[in-house]
Amino acid sequence: MVIKKIVGPSERLYLSALKGFFEEVAQLTLFTLRFFKQALQPPYEFNELLKQSYLIGYKSLPLIAITGCIMGLVLTIQSRPTLAEFGAESxxxxxxxxxxxxxxGPVITALIFAGKVGSGIGAELASMKVSEQIDAMEVSGINPFKYIVVTRVVSATFMLPVLVVMADAIALYGAYIGVNLKGEVSFHLFFLQVFEKLTFTDVFPAIIKTFFFGFAIALISCYKGYNSNKGTEGVGVAANSAVVYGSLAVFILDMAAVQISSLFS
Amino acid sequence: MKKTTGHKVRLGIFISLGFALFIAGIYFIGQKQQLFGNTFHVNGIFKDISGLQVGNNVRFSGINVGIVESIQQISDSTVKIDMLIDERSRKFMKKNSKAIIGSDGLMGNKIVLIVPATIGKKALVDNDTIETFRAVSMDDILIKVKVTSDNAATITADLSAIIGSIREGKGTIGKLFMDSTFAQTLDQTLVNIKQGAGGFKQNMNAASHNVLLRGFFKKKINPKEKR
Incomplete structure (x- = not known):
């Protein structure tokens, strides 16, 4: 009985963990509902939205571009031997x-995005919370939720698909380089072969799901930052959990998206 | 202010570029699926479409000229295929062109091949139905291979029985190969025949010198000499 108490966690611990999980789910749901309510109500913070779009979208492009190029190149180099075995290099x-x-393309870009943008949003909002800037905004008559959360979530929702399209294009260029490392294929032929097998059912579900990826990453990051506590320690925790839960959300949404798109294809 | 304007311009370029890439991708995929060019419809009725799917390519003289737009089962043994063909190929497609279902390589997708017809016929018009014929499918080949292998099995079984009989010394060939007495008798018979033939030759020589039969032999030789 004594050993059991030392080795195994008590029932109370399990219950409190479960209770904490459900509390978190409820708070995130309320946070999401608050987002939609605030996003639809005027006034709209267009200038802040453009600023955030610039920071979230444009500033992420170099990282996404490098990742995309390497992704295409490596995938081509790794796939070649297997296809060569069957004589299907073409x-x-x-x-x-x-x-x-x-x-x-969508998943890797979303993960990089969660790492760069998600952690940034989580840390920024947590430090604003810790330094009571959010409270100061409220006092000065600015709606902090609308100004901070809505603009970031909307920007991320619309910027990630643009980044994914660019990452796909750059990854295909990387693949072209990869194909030409051990062969000789003209850009025109490569281009024709790429579009030979692509259909709308490949492109549209992949792009549509990235809107959800962007929304989930930004919403989770904002939630973690906006509700952080424990002082400066909370900043690190918020940044870390924003990346972890954001990445997890990407995989869960991807699984759901694959199931839904396979139903319609 | 200047900084904000610069940011806005960069953001605008970034979004426009992303949007342009997306539209270009959509355009190229759509172009491949004959969405943007002028097209016309051609139908074909097949007994078996061998797994052909909507969206598969239609080829004419080895060129992709269209896609399969719809597949419709019209009876228990016939399937109607509606094909969307590029308008530019219409002048080369004659009324008596024939359609066949083929495959894009050994492991590739199914495709509809339109075989060019004789020159002089009129070009196809919209919603024309073209003649179809069935290609030799892998199943047909396998059925023939099965019949051939069944025949081969029967032949080898018979051959095995024959060889078994020979080995047991049954029948003439079996006795010839396996029975040593028969072989000795046959050998002796051949010796006897040889001796008999030698004796017969001597008798005939003697007969040709006989007074009574000399005239007969001379008559027999003379016609040959006269010629």
Whole structure:
């Protein structure tokens, strides 16, 4: 009985963890509802929205571009030996294109985005909370939720798809370089082979799901930052949990998106 | 202020570029699926479409000229395929062109191949139905291979029985190969025949010198000499 108490966690611990989880789910749901309520109500913070779009979208482009290029290049180099075994090297551009456009491009870009933008939003909002800037905004008559959360979530929702399109294009260029490392394929032929096998059912679900990825990453990051506590320690915790839960949300949403798109294809 | 304007311009370029890339991608995929060019419809009725799907390519003289737009089962043994063909290929497609379902390589997708017809016929018009024929499918080949292998099995079984009989010394060939007495008798018979033939030759020589039969032999030789 004594050993059991030392080794195994008590029932109370399980219950409190479960209770904490449900509390978190409820708070996140309320936070989401508050977002929609605030987002639809005027006045709209257009200038802040453009500023955040610039910071979230444009400023993330170099990182996304480098990742995309490496992604295309590596995928091509790794896929070549397997296809060469079957004498199907000519299928390399089409296979890499379908992989990048359907799955790898959106997911990898969203994960990089969660790492860069999610942690930034989490840390920024947490430090604002800790230094009581959010309270100061309220006192000065500015709606902090609308100004801070809505603008960031809307920007991330619309910027991630743009980044994914660019990452896909750059990854395909990386794949072109990869194909030409051990062969000789003209850009025109590569381009034709890429579009030979692509269909609308590859492109549209992949782009639509990135809106949800962007929304989830920004919303979770804002939630973690906006509700942080424990002083300066809370800033690190908020940044960390924003990345962790944001990335997890990307995978869960991706799984759901694949199931839904397979129902319609 | 200047900084904000610069940011806005950069953001505008960034979004426009992303949007342009997306639209370009959509355009190229749509162009491949004949969404933006002038097209016309052609139908074909097949007994078996061998797994053809909507969106598969239609080829004419080895060029992709269209796609399969719809597949419709019209009876228990016939399937109607509606094809969307590029208008530019219409002048080369004659009324008596034939459609066949083929495959894009050994492992590739199914495609509809339109075989060019004789020159002089009129070009196809919108919603024309073209003649179809069935290609030799892998199943047909496998059925023939099965019949051939069944026949081969029967032949080898018979051959095995024959060889078994020979080995047991049954039948003439079996006795010839396996029965040593028969072989000795046959050998002796051949010796006897040889001796008999030698004796017969001597008798005939003697007969040709006989007084009574000399005239007969001379008559027999003379016609040959006269010629």
């Amino acid at each position: 299928w390399l551009p089409a296979m890499v294109a379908v992989s990048i456009i359907r799955e790898i």
